[in-house]
Amino acid sequence: MRVAYYSPSAATTHVGGVETFVREISACLSQIGVQVSIITGLGEISPNFIPFQSCFSNIYYLPFLQRYLRGNNMVCRVASKLGHEITPYTVESYSMIPLGTIHFVTHSYDIIAVHGLSDLFLRLCTGRTPFIFHYHGGHISPFHIAFLKRLPIFCIITCSSYLQSKLQELGIKCHIEQVHNGVDPNFFRPDVKLREWARESLGIGNRKMILYAGRFTPEKEVELAIYALASIRKSVEACLVVVGSGPLKDSYIRLARRLGVSSDLIVLEGVSQRLLLAYYNAADVFVLPCSRETFGIVLVEAQACGLPVVAANSGGVPEVVRDGQTGLLFEAGSQKALASSLLNILLSDNRREEMGLKGRQNILRYFTWHHAAQKLLKIYSSAVE
Numbered sequence: 001m002r003v004a005y006y007s008p009s010a011a012t013t014h015v016g017g018v019e020t021f022v023r024e025i026s027a028c029l030s031q032i033g034v035q036v037s038i039i040t041g042l043g044e045i046s047p048n049f050i051p052f053q054s055c056f057s058n059i060y061y062l063p064f065l066q067r068y069l070r071g072n073n074m075v076c077r078v079a080s081k082l083g084h085e086i087t088p089y090t091v092e093s094y095s096m097i098p099l100g101t102i103h104f105v106t107h108s109y110d111i112i113a114v115h116g117l118s119d120l121f122l123r124l125c126t127g128r129t130p131f132i133f134h135y136h137g138g139h140i141s142p143f144h145i146a147f148l149k150r151l152p153i154f155c156i157i158t159c160s161s162y163l164q165s166k167l168q169e170l171g172i173k174c175h176i177e178q179v180h181n182g183v184d185p186n187f188f189r190p191d192v193k194l195r196e197w198a199r200e201s202l203g204i205g206n207r208k209m210i211l212y213a214g215r216f217t218p219e220k221e222v223e224l225a226i227y228a229l230a231s232i233r234k235s236v237e238a239c240l241v242v243v244g245s246g247p248l249k250d251s252y253i254r255l256a257r258r259l260g261v262s263s264d265l266i267v268l269e270g271v272s273q274r275l276l277l278a279y280y281n282a283a284d285v286f287v288l289p290c291s292r293e294t295f296g297i298v299l300v301e302a303q304a305c306g307l308p309v310v311a312a313n314s315g316g317v318p319e320v321v322r323d324g325q326t327g328l329l330f331e332a333g334s335q336k337a338l339a340s341s342l343l344n345i346l347l348s349d350n351r352r353e354e355m356g357l358k359g360r361q362n363i364l365r366y367f368t369w370h371h372a373a374q375k376l377l378k379i380y381s382s383a384v385e
């Protein structure tokens with residue numbers, strides 16, 4: 001079976017759920033005999049993508065306007081002056097559509113799978129090849145809703161039941177399947193030596209370490225974690241390590257300085273998967289403040305490392321985090337509730353250890369890439385029968 005994965009940002013973005021999905025699921029599918037080709041953007045290759053290059057039958061790099069390039073921002077400013085508000089992510093996605101169209105006209109596959117709303121336009125040039133849309137979340141405009149209702153696609157695959165029900169509520173009638181994201185538990189695992197090394201390299205001493213990993217963008221609400229750090233400092237010596245990339249790095253540093261916790265905030269960019277593994281092990285609790293998280297791959301990675309998690313009680317998060325067992329869910333948007341949940345875990349070594357053990361068990365049972373790949377193989381196979 002020849003499957004084409006179209007994902008503009010898969011090779012160039014360091015941190016992101018879609019990018020992680022494309023890399024990991026392609027590796028698992030290739031192990032069970034599926035030939036996966038990837039069509040992605042041309043640019044500086046992420047160190048997280050490099051180890052997975054051998055998993056693909058073919059890799060096609062197409063020129064595009066990467067989200068953080070100056071040219072991308074210029075397009076956004078020009079569009080704004082013309083009365084059209086667009087984001088760098090939108091420009092990034094649409095900029096590759098013309099060359100993506102040419103690719104699918106000149107190449108043949110058994111299945112074509114896309115991962116972004118902008119990518120749906122490619123369906124217009126893919127003929128009778130089964131077309132699958134992996135919906136990972138995000139705002140759906142009225143235009144895209146209308147487009148999805150009319151577009152002849154084999155099925156939509158969502159990463160959570162929350163997303164599945166959201167699409168059904170919007171009146172989208174096509175077949176929808178739900179397949180949870182996963183993790184490689186052989187890579188993301190508890191490691192005492194890594195914990196010791198990482199804590200020493202970070203220079204955090206005996207302070208409790210709170211970890212966030214993800215994009216530095218408004219929807220991730222990382223500011224909530226910085227406010228929470230400031231409010232708990234009288235009760236516990238703690239630091240917040242923020243790992244990822246994005247435009248809000250300087251904003252986080254300014255906020256920490258204003259709140260008097262700049263010495264307890266560590267911001268790290270361009271982190272490899274190996275380093276991220278070390279930081280999961282070094283941490284005492286993982287935090288995900290986002291109130292619109294559709295799944296949260298980082299929540300699965302953290303639990304696989306035996307790390308308790310604190311996350312907003314919204315979206316697809318309750319499907320991943322067992323409240324009171326593998327972590328704590330707090331009222332979305334509430335800095336006070338977040339601070340209280342962090343203290344609840346940080347002040348009890350026994351509870352933290354117990355939650356960590358249950359978290360690891362939860363992942364091994366329900367959330368591995370192997371499980372996800374087997375489910376996807378059944379769906380893909382039914383598409384080509």
